[in-house]
Amino acid sequence: MKRRKLDLAQVPANIGKGADDRYQVATPLRALLNKVFPDHWSFLLGEIALFSFIVLLLSGVFLTLFFDPSMREVTYDGPYTALRGVEMSAAYESSLRLSFEVRGGLFMRQMHHWAALLFMASIVVHMARVFFTGAFRKPREANWTIGIILFLLGFFAGFTGYSLPDDGLSGTGLRIASAIMLSIPVVGTWLSAAVFGGEYPGELIIGRFYIAHVLLIPGGLLALISVHLGLVFKQKHTQWPGPMRTNDNVVGERMFPRYALKQGGFFMAVFGTVALLAGLFQINPIWLFGPYLASAVSSASQPDWYVMFMDGLVRLMPAWQIDFPIGDGYVLPPLFWPAVVGLGALFTLPMLYPTIEARRLKDTKSHHILQRPRDAPERTGVGAMAFTFFMIATISGANDVIADKFHISLNAMTWAGRIGLVILPPLAYVISVRICLGLQQHDREVLAHGVETGIIRRLPDGRFEEVHQPLGPVDEHGHPLPLDYAGWVVPKKMNRVGALGPAIKGFFFPIEKPAEAPVSPAVPPVSGSTREEIISGR
């Protein structure tokens, strides 16, 4: 029998042929390899969320192998002596075992928690980027809505997650969650009884939260993230205005090899950040809090940062109880407003924003070019207002810690938060709108008159004036011809127009020595022979 010779060089070609015979992939694969992505650092914020989600899935699967989602009472008998002999739930006991008796378990637990914080943080920053640049406009309204739902799902994933260890802190969070459910008119007690399987806390809640945390919510996140990315892929990414860039094209790099490689490197950097955080910074030391007891709580009981705004709103709410004197009487507790209405509004208002803005501006066009925040002052103002509100609420979520550390009266902190929540957001709106208009005006000024050089010249009649470097052509008198604003950065310093060229960067040190700085500010910078000294415009 003749032995077939294996030609190694032909293997990829043969595999390719075989695959195309069966799946007809050559054309779509080429389109995929060639797809062009625009590049800007701010487009990578959402990637951080995606990459932390992958870290969450990986570390989370590890944790499930050791965690026991049960509220069965057991007695601790592990190496942590301070809790030995203490009655606790199996969930708490297995979390302690995971931290102390599983090799690398604490590291994985901390990695999971830090990745969750990073996930939520990058979602918020990514959302801010999308908002302030107007990337949510038609045709991307659906993706904006999906993004908000992703934050909401992440919020519940985080809450169910830190409730699972059943330590003193997480039990307190659960208790508050039950109170929030109870505050809902008419169905409150029924809802709480359904979730907890009867009276709080019951014996079912950890098991129910577990299945929500490891299956239902991650499933929802995974599905929506897929749709989110699919839509970005289909609609193609927005881009900043710039040379060659129009509303109908995408200017950037093809996905392979450079863009995809950069993404891979960035993923590793995000992963490395989470690993460093997990190794070096302790997070949620559950053994210090002890098992959950309905009668015990410590001060400085703060939730994870993305829940703090809600806790802050709950703290700031005045004790306005509404009574309905019908029959035996009915009550609407003050907790209902910040926790249920507040949370609802914080999610529905942003969802409605694209529609509101489009209707107000009567804007039905599709936009693929981003706007600088200064070019949409009102939107920027609304965003600044929302973020000020969020920040004050978040800070108020830690007002007891601030009061303690800075020796401020707790009641004063609460009142400062209440007043700040009403006064500061509108103030932030006004200030940011003014700043935007000022920046716009300065851009136009530079386009009309040129860059300020810092060189003062005395005219023959004794007047002083500053020399401006025109950015474009000049008329016969040497005055710059006004330029149109193109929606992108206007150079405002001489360095930006090449007065002092940047050094060519090397790996660790420059390949080329930077041009020498001028000795005296009066002597204009010179590098090479092509630049002319700035002299009198006459």
Next chain:
Amino acid sequence: MTVTHEGSHGHGGHGSGSGTKPVDVNDPKLSRFDIVREGARRDDIEIVTYESQFEGRNSKAEKRVVRNISLLFIISGLAALAFVVFFIVWPWKFELGHTLSDYYTPILGITLGISLFALGFAILAWAKKLLPHEVSIQDRHNQPSSDEDRLITGQTMAYLVDELGVQRRPLLKGAIALGMAPLGLAAAAPLIGGLIENPHKGDEPMMYHTGFDPVPQDGKLVHLTREDGSPVRPEDVSVGGQITVFPGIPGGASNKYADSPTLLVHLREQDAAEARAASETDKVNKGFMHGNYVAYSKICTHAGCPASLYEQQTNRLLCPCHQSQFLITDNARPIFGPASRRLPMLPLELDDEGYFVAASDYREAIGPDFWERP
């Protein structure tokens, strides 16, 4: 490979790739890049700039970058190896006190972090420093489908509806509504029905009863006990002091009776007189104090945290979760913060042996407020 191509760009609309002319890909004279560019052209992509960042192949600068990237890969590998070695050999079991095992998690974090960062930077440097700089323009293809296509698809969908003929056959419409709606309910029923619990069921509805209720104990009054179950005498609480007490029944201090933890306060003479005057004028709390002792539910009426910070000087009780403050000497009336309802008072008595018992259950609902609270 260096290609710079200027001009024939800056236009919108169709065919950004039209800047380059179609070529015959079977032409043996074509370089591989020519074929790649033809592929890009067919995807309406124009490769405007594609130029190496180095002058010539194997320049000194390029070699140095390659060396540095290789170094990063090697650092990554070494750190990963260190991670595995430390993972195996470093003492890791928790021990009390300052031991080597304290450094286990930080060492894992640092080695893995260095490894991943070095790998990440190696890949990033590869992409940013070694690969040619590129500017490509792709047509966005964001024009809506043609009017004809829209018409065809719309008509096709309308045709589907026509064919089903639901509009023409009202009987079917009704039958579907009547016949299918219950099936939808049947799908929802197990989930919703299984979860629903009546919060007001039984003789002892959960919202209004705690472990201090004597009825389930055959009418025997329930002792106030410490966490270990031992009953409390008046002299166990010093003047101005307070302790947390639980119902003296099996599991009374466990989370099964999460609504029962109670704060027993021994007021000073003057404060007690004030508190007594306030409680005697109240129609619910009348006669609930015992001497200078008063007991309030520890579960905050706002969000259910234990309101456990007692400030002796001002007789205020502070809930550490949302800073509601209650005045002990005035029926635990809320005086600051988001709580709108006072803490319920537990009626106190002494049994024959001189231990505290609850004269009855709380007369007001315990814990966070809810809609149907009378």
